[in-house]
Amino acid sequence: MKIALIAHDKKKTDLVQFVMAYQPIFKEHELFATGTTGLRIQEATGLSIHRFQSGPLGGDQEIGALIAKNEMDMVIFFRDPLTAQPHEPDITALIRLCDVYSIPLATNMGTAEILVRGLDRGDFQWRNVIHDKK
Numbered sequence: 524m525k526i527a528l529i530a531h532d533k534k535k536t537d538l539v540q541f542v543m544a545y546q547p548i549f550k551e552h553e554l555f556a557t558g559t560t561g562l563r564i565q566e567a568t569g570l571s572i573h574r575f576q577s578g579p580l581g582g583d584q585e586i587g588a589l590i591a592k593n594e595m596d597m598v599i600f601f602r603d604p605l606t607a608q609p610h611e612p613d614i615t616a617l618i619r620l621c622d623v624y625s626i627p628l629a630t631n632m633g634t635a636e637i638l639v640r641g642l643d644r645g646d647f648q649w650r651n652v653i654h655d656k657k
């Protein structure tokens with residue numbers, strides 16, 4: 524599956540630790556990330572990650588473009604709900620596209636746990652049906 528990993532600055536350490544904890548699962552999948560988040564995860568885990576621009580420079584929109592082509596299967600986006608972001612419209616657009624295309628989206632660690640464990644036990648097989656139809 525194709526998985527997007529994104530975290531705002533105050534949540535980056537949480538996401539790095541989360542990916543480290545589930546590294547055996549993540550390494551079986553294709554990983555994408557916004558620029559700085561991807562770099563942090565790569566440095567901490569050595570996982571191969573396709574990195575887009577940093578969020579404020581368009582990274583959220585680049586990931587959104589893949590969602591619009593139904594080429595992203597899961598989005599893990601640890602948002603910082605307590606800090607205003609200069610690119611708030613891009614963030615809203617990304618979340619909206621997840622809803623348009625019914626892409627599983629975790630915006631916090633609690634939901635991310637459930638998605639990643641579900642991924643491991645085969646709960647994402649329905650995405651293959653979508654891919655086969657293309």
Ligand SMILES: O=C(CO)COP(=O)(O)O
Nearest residue numbers: 557558559560577578579
């Ligand atoms: O701002 C972001 C998501 O909206 C994340 O971007 P970075 O991973 O480059 O910090």
